[in-house]
Amino acid sequence: MSNSGTAEVLIPRSLCSIEDFDNLIIDVEDLCAVSISWDNGYVSELKPLNKKVKKPKNILFPRFVETHSHFDKSFTWADFPNFKSNYGGALSVNLEEHKTRTTDKVLKRVEKSLKLAIKNGYRAIRSHIDTYESQPINIWIELFKLKKKFSSELTLQFVALAPMEFWDTSNGEELAKMFSSHGGILGGVMVPPFNKKETSKFLSKMLLLASKYKLEIDLHIDESIIEPGAGLKILLKTIESLKINTVPITCSHLSSLISLSPNEVLNLGKKIAEKNIKVIALPITNFWLLNRDNKNTSLKRPVAPIKQLQHSHVDVSLGSDNVQDPWYPFGNFDPFYMLSSAIPMLQLNPWERITISTIFLAPSRLLKLKWDGLIKKGCPADFVILEAQSWADVFSCSLKRKVFIKGDLHS
Numbered sequence: 508m509s510n511s512g513t514a515e516v517l518i519p520r521s522l523c524s525i526e527d528f529d530n531l532i533i534d535v536e537d538l539c540a541v542s543i544s545w546d547n548g549y550v551s552e553l554k555p556l557n558k559k560v561k562k563p564k565n566i567l568f569p570r571f572v573e574t575h576s577h578f579d580k581s582f583t584w585a586d587f588p589n590f591k592s593n594y595g596g597a598l599s600v601n602l603e604e605h606k607t608r609t610t611d612k613v614l615k616r617v618e619k620s621l622k623l624a625i626k627n628g629y630r631a632i633r634s635h636i637d638t639y640e641s642q643p644i645n646i647w648i649e650l651f652k653l654k655k656k657f658s659s660e661l662t663l664q665f666v667a668l669a670p671m672e673f674w675d676t677s678n679g680e681e682l683a684k685m686f687s688s689h690g691g692i693l694g695g696v697m698v699p700p701f702n703k704k705e706t707s708k709f710l711s712k713m714l715l716l717a718s719k720y721k722l723e724i725d726l727h728i729d730e731s732i733i734e735p736g737a738g739l740k741i742l743l744k745t746i747e748s749l750k751i752n753t754v755p756i757t758c759s760h761l762s763s764l765i766s767l768s769p770n771e772v773l774n775l776g777k778k779i780a781e782k783n784i785k786v787i788a789l790p791i792t793n794f795w796l797l798n799r800d801n802k803n804t805s806l807k808r809p810v811a812p813i814k815q816l817q818h819s820h821v822d823v824s825l826g827s828d829n830v831q832d833p834w835y836p837f838g839n840f841d842p843f844y845m846l847s848s849a850i851p852m853l854q855l856n857p858w859e860r861i862t863i864s865t866i867f868l869a870p871s872r873l874l875k876l877k878w879d880g881l882i883k884k885g886c887p888a889d890f891v892i893l894e895a896q897s898w899a900d901v902f903s904c905s906l907k908r909k910v911f912i913k914g915d916l917h918s
């Protein structure tokens with residue numbers, strides 16, 4: 508059968524759920540040697556490799572999950588470059604691009620992004636889609652058709668990234684209603700400087716709308732270097748005053764938290780964990796866009812304090828964010844590009860369980876996927892197999908990979 512196979516591979520130990528754990532050979536980088544078989548699209552056998560067998564020449568990962576992207580603007584850099592490379596420049600070029608935007612152009616960008624992402628080894632992606640009053644609601648019908656078209660290869664989630672006040676309009680209500688039957692997440696931006704009273708008012712409306720239609724919220728929040736944690740503090744206060752605890756909330760970015768004292772991060776972290784708010788750290792765009800002051804010699808780069816938040820039991824995922832658009836000129840929907848750039852600069856050790864969680868397990872939980880990403884008997888044969896024997900090989904430029912979707916080699 509074409510969707511069956513067998514391989515001798517290395518798997519990060521914290522991704523390998525195996526019955527015969529005692530006989531597992533684990534190397535110094537926490538990679539364990541196993542023999543894996545799959546049948547009819549599912550893993551049928553997972554066994555430790557015998558000590559006498561040579562170290563396998565391949566590393567196996569579950570297919571990846573992208574927690575945060577922007578398919579609607581990907582590959583627009585050539586027509587809409589932002590040579591200042593800062594946040595303000597990106598926003599104004601982004602708004603220029605909106606003037607020329609058509610449903611057709613957006614669909615082409617989404618389809619191109621999806622094909623690349625599947626080829627490079629993703630199994631699920633959450634993408635934000637810029638949403639504004641003058642945009643025809645029909646675009647969503649077409650986007651949901653694309654979601655269905657690719658559903659056998661990839662799980663797709665859309666977030667409507669709108670100005671906060673949009674969710675207090677009849678168009679906002681109409682879209683939320685549509686999302687309640689088709690799926691879809693309410694999005695917004697809470698980046699200082701902002702009017703705290705107004706922001707809190709619109710956030711309340713958004714939370715009530717999400718609660719009414721049983722939807723989730725994903726916010727671009729505190730993507731800044733000023734007013735550390737200002738958006739998060741408003742969010743926590745608003746949730747408390749509304750006494751709403753049924754709306755699942757994701758905070759994307761939270762970069763300015765890095766400027767708070769360790770104690771403040773710990774205390775805010777505890778509150779985030781208590782409310783079961785998920786966090787996505789987006790180091791690549793944060794490092795590229797923020798704190799670009801020519802007089803600044805500190806090279807201080809804001810990014811969510813991942814390890815400190817994890818210490819407070821917050822579920823933190825990594826994400827890539829923009830690809831070749833005014834916000835970020837590079838990238839190509841390749842998980843290994845993101846990891847090679849982000850892991851060293853974030854000082855995350857790939858051989859530690861807590862790092863593996865930010866790449867595979869937390870993202871699977873965030874997107875509420877059926878499979879948590881652990882390799883075990885009975886899990887889907889959805890793999891990326893690399894010609895590699897160490898983490899140095901994984902983060903090298905000469906990567907050879909094979910992507911398996913439900914047991915079949917994707918080509």
Ligand SMILES: [Zn+2]
Binds near residue numbers: 576
């Ligand atoms: Zn974003």
